[in-house]
Amino acid sequence: MKRPKAIARVTPNDDTLPSRASVARLSLYLRSLEEFARQGRVTISSGRLGEALGVTDAQVRKDLAIVGSLGQPGVGYSTGELISAIRHTLGIDREWRVALVGVGNLARALLRYRGFPQQGFRIVALVDSDPAKIGQRVEGLEIHSPAMLPAVVAATRAELGVVAVPAEAAQSVAEALVAAGIRGILNFAPVVLRLPPSVSLVAVDLAVQLEQLAFLVQASCREVARPGSRRRDPGPTAPAVP
Amino acid sequence: MKRPKAIARVTPNDDTLPSRASVARLSLYLRSLEEFARQGRVTISSGRLGEALGVTDAQVRKDLAIVGSLGQPGVGYSTGELISAIRHTLGIDREWRVALVGVGNLARALLRYRGFPQQGFRIVALVDSDPAKIGQRVEGLEIHSPAMLPAVVAATRAELGVVAVPAEAAQSVAEALVAAGIRGILNFAPVVLRLPPSVSLVAVDLAVQLEQLAFLVQASCREVARPGSRRRDPGPTAPAVP
DNA sequence: CTTTGTGAATTGGTTCACAGCT
DNA sequence: AGCTGTGAACCAATTCACAAAG
Numbered sequence: 001m002k003r004p005k006a007i008a009r010v011t012p013n014d015d016t017l018p019s020r021a022s023v024a025r026l027s028l029y030l031r032s033l034e035e036f037a038r039q040g041r042v043t044i045s046s047g048r049l050g051e052a053l054g055v056t057d058a059q060v061r062k063d064l065a066i067v068g069s070l071g072q073p074g075v076g077y078s079t080g081e082l083i084s085a086i087r088h089t090l091g092i093d094r095e096w097r098v099a100l101v102g103v104g105n106l107a108r109a110l111l112r113y114r115g116f117p118q119q120g121f122r123i124v125a126l127v128d129s130d131p132a133k134i135g136q137r138v139e140g141l142e143i144h145s146p147a148m149l150p151a152v153v154a155a156t157r158a159e160l161g162v163v164a165v166p167a168e169a170a171q172s173v174a175e176a177l178v179a180a181g182i183r184g185i186l187n188f189a190p191v192v193l194r195l196p197p198s199v200s201l202v203a204v205d206l207a208v209q210l211e212q213l214a215f216l217v218q219a220s221c222r223e224v225a226r227p228g229s230r231r232r233d234p235g236p237t238a239p240a241v242p
Numbered sequence: 243m244k245r246p247k248a249i250a251r252v253t254p255n256d257d258t259l260p261s262r263a264s265v266a267r268l269s270l271y272l273r274s275l276e277e278f279a280r281q282g283r284v285t286i287s288s289g290r291l292g293e294a295l296g297v298t299d300a301q302v303r304k305d306l307a308i309v310g311s312l313g314q315p316g317v318g319y320s321t322g323e324l325i326s327a328i329r330h331t332l333g334i335d336r337e338w339r340v341a342l343v344g345v346g347n348l349a350r351a352l353l354r355y356r357g358f359p360q361q362g363f364r365i366v367a368l369v370d371s372d373p374a375k376i377g378q379r380v381e382g383l384e385i386h387s388p389a390m391l392p393a394v395v396a397a398t399r400a401e402l403g404v405v406a407v408p409a410e411a412a413q414s415v416a417e418a419l420v421a422a423g424i425r426g427i428l429n430f431a432p433v434v435l436r437l438p439p440s441v442s443l444v445a446v447d448l449a450v451q452l453e454q455l456a457f458l459v460q461a462s463c464r465e466v467a468r469p470g471s472r473r474r475d476p477g478p479t480a481p482a483v484p
Numbered sequence: 485c486t487t488t489g490t491g492a493a494t495t496g497g498t499t500c501a502c503a504g505c506t
Numbered sequence: 507a508g509c510t511g512t513g514a515a516c517c518a519a520t521t522c523a524c525a526a527a528g
Contacts (some may be wrong), residue, residue, distance in 0.1 A: 098431030109347035200458035216442035217426040218333030
């Protein structure tokens, strides 16, 4: 490849968006790199990084090419440079303010997860329809009524919404978030949300994941019985379907 | 296609495993079909079903071909037949016993989710290392110490394990589950588990999902700025990478 | 010698489009 | 007419393999 020395070195090159799968892997590389950096490594090769995640070195290089041409032949990548570049590409080189609707156990788990603030996600608003919960405080945040949702989103300038309500309520909650100006939604409710394409959507459907697991286990049983059936790479799974 | 009348009608045809994505969609079709059935529909076309999930009719037919040739030209699919066939293909036409390690808020959310028992997943064992929790009961189940894990898995005949512990503990917990004879693991810890290929693995990585969302939102902002960049179908997202 | 970046080849998944059944 | 099942075409993603750089 032509690399005019210093010019292209920071160019996040292409105009076609990376695939979901690549983006998911970038998150994993990032975490792994942060761990390597903590251990004092200043340089890392695609081979080592891939080993940590169960991915081939070629795949790692292709993925990392998305964030720019940062590798040095014969040496590898600078962990620090890579971390910044990935964070930039993922859009997490800044703070994201998040509104959380449905303050059940799942929400509490999210509120307590230290990984989110570390990566720049800050939960700034809580909403729940249960009168017994409204007015209570969780982790320093007051729980507001759904009627207040537009006002709360505006006041906190939240850009992302998390839907953690029962299936029946999810579609209307999501629509309320969109109406309030939210730009992206992380949906945990077991329904397929239908939203305007201008808002981004990521769904985490626990029932789907468990059923996937049941299928895989059942299939691997069958395999021992029937010796002749093709197997896909059973590499670790990261979820994602908007 | 040659369909020797009655013979092939129930044949789940092929030997090559369906893709992860197809399996995820089967779960979604199933949920949608159960809803349609509840509404009294006895027959459904690929078009309608696809509409409910934002998928093309051709995609629906390809996916449903995995579970057998159950459609009637000019009519559609019998909802009841399809439901059974999908459940069979997914391996959820029976009960799956699940052991849950790490009884925090996430575990409590799972314990309370009514969708799991409905689909045949039964949580039968709880394990946590916190001395304050050991011996307590949650939703009728006693919390056991990690030392008891092998005994508890054996006694309850659990086949699936859920890892809901902090990152540092996840790999060793997973190994303990494997040693105890578990066949599949659903991992919520933010690490890539490395396990023997004989055990199936599905990972639900919340940080990865949120970062994906940040990326999508950021990308859709850029899009308005730069008119000429390709966009992938932003259809709803279902997570999954083992 | 090690390791990157990337075309080329390959594999896999989705969409098209239509023959054939009801 | 309406709708399925499926080859064929298309498009996307992964793997290969190698020239070029340190």
